[in-house]
Amino acid sequence: MASPENGSGKSLTGARYDTIGKGYNLRRRADPRIAARIVSALGGGQNVLNIGAGTGSYEPSDRQVVALEPSAVMISQRGVTAAPVIQGMAEQLPFSDNSFDAAMGLLTLHHWTDWQAGLLEAMRVVRQRLVLFSWVGYTNDFWLTDYFPEIGPISSEGFPTPEDIATVMGSFECVPVPVPYDCQDGFLCSYWRRPAAYLDPMVRQAISTFARIGDQESRLARLATDLETGVWAQKYATILDAEDMDYGYRLMTFEKSGWQA
Ligand SMILES: C[S@@+](CC[C@H](N)C(=O)[O-])C[C@H]1O[C@@H](n2cnc3c(N)ncnc32)[C@H](O)[C@@H]1O
Numbered sequence: 001m002a003s004p005e006n007g008s009g010k011s012l013t014g015a016r017y018d019t020i021g022k023g024y025n026l027r028r029r030a031d032p033r034i035a036a037r038i039v040s041a042l043g044g045g046q047n048v049l050n051i052g053a054g055t056g057s058y059e060p061s062d063r064q065v066v067a068l069e070p071s072a073v074m075i076s077q078r079g080v081t082a083a084p085v086i087q088g089m090a091e092q093l094p095f096s097d098n099s100f101d102a103a104m105g106l107l108t109l110h111h112w113t114d115w116q117a118g119l120l121e122a123m124r125v126v127r128q129r130l131v132l133f134s135w136v137g138y139t140n141d142f143w144l145t146d147y148f149p150e151i152g153p154i155s156s157e158g159f160p161t162p163e164d165i166a167t168v169m170g171s172f173e174c175v176p177v178p179v180p181y182d183c184q185d186g187f188l189c190s191y192w193r194r195p196a197a198y199l200d201p202m203v204r205q206a207i208s209t210f211a212r213i214g215d216q217e218s219r220l221a222r223l224a225t226d227l228e229t230g231v232w233a234q235k236y237a238t239i240l241d242a243e244d245m246d247y248g249y250r251l252m253t254f255e256k257s258g259w260q261a
Contacts, residue, residue, distance in 0.1 A: 016111065017054070017071035020211045025055040025077040027186035027206035034058070034133070034177060034185065038104060041131040041253050045101025051090045051122060052108025056082035057185065058133075066100070068093065090118030095125045102126055106133040107187055110158035111208070116168045123169070123259060130254040133177065135188075136161055139248045142189055143236050144198065147219045154212050155188070165252070170260070173253040178244035189247040193239060196227055 017024070039060050042048060050059055053067035055077040065083035068090070069075050075085050088094050090105065090112050103122045109132055112118045122130045136159060138145075138152070145151045162174050183190040186206045191197035199220055204210040226232040239245060 015071035018073045021073045030057045031184040049100040049103040051105040104131045132252040177249045
């Protein structure tokens with residue numbers, strides 16, 4: 001692992017995920033359907049930078065991957081087969097121009113201190129393309145916000161819209177990634193058809209939004225009661241037969257050819 005300093009000399013040991021990232025790898029892992037979409041978006045590029053790599057989910061095993069991650073706690077949860085990791089931040093990538101065929105940033109953009117700078121850095125170090133998997137705003141009502149209304153505003157904070165991104169990056173491809181009903185990853189909307197999962201503290205621990213919600217107990221108790229009495233099933237019956245739902249997750253692909261900062 002490289003130095004625990006970023007280019008500004010600011011220590012990375014206080015990274016937010018050093019606090020909220022404990023136990024992340026117990027509930028957060030690659031969903032194979034989403035993974036296939038990411039690999040396909042990466043194209044033929046053989047050496048890939050994974051920015052905000054966390055514990056290594058979605059790192060393709062058939063490419064040469066280098067991971068970049070600020071949090072020591074997240075780095076400590078990377079498995080023995082995970083890609084080599086450098087401690088650092090998206091905003092100041094410790095690589096020279098055109099070092100990688102491609103870069104990917106998965107469910108990380110909203111955590112960056114300066115997403116504009118991070119995206120420009122990512123495009124600087126790639127030769128071909130950058131692939132982001134990110135959330136851009138609710139495209140369907142998510143029932144969990146009926147129990148935790150603050151999820152809406154908390155979710156929106158830090159997540160740039162495609163229009164915001166276009167002002168910095170120009171044109172790019174942006175395609176919906178519906179969340180399967182049995183999604184193997186454990187991000188915020190993963191359990192949309194498995195409501196009891198949100199009662200599990202380990203599930204909530206692996207979702208950064210919950211770290212910002214106070215007084216969860218009374219709302220969780222209401223959810224538990226609604227599940228027990230059938231109120232939840234009755235109220236949200238329309239989603240119970242769906243195989244997947246579009247809750248605003250998007251795969252964005254930025255091509256280097258013809259790209260200008
Ligand atoms: C929700 S986790 C996603 C991890 C991994 N990409 C995945 O899909 O499981 C967000 C990650 O972004 C990292 N992160 C936060 N700020 C960052 C920054 N400025 N530059 C790069 N990564 C950052 C966090 O430490 C954390 O590991």
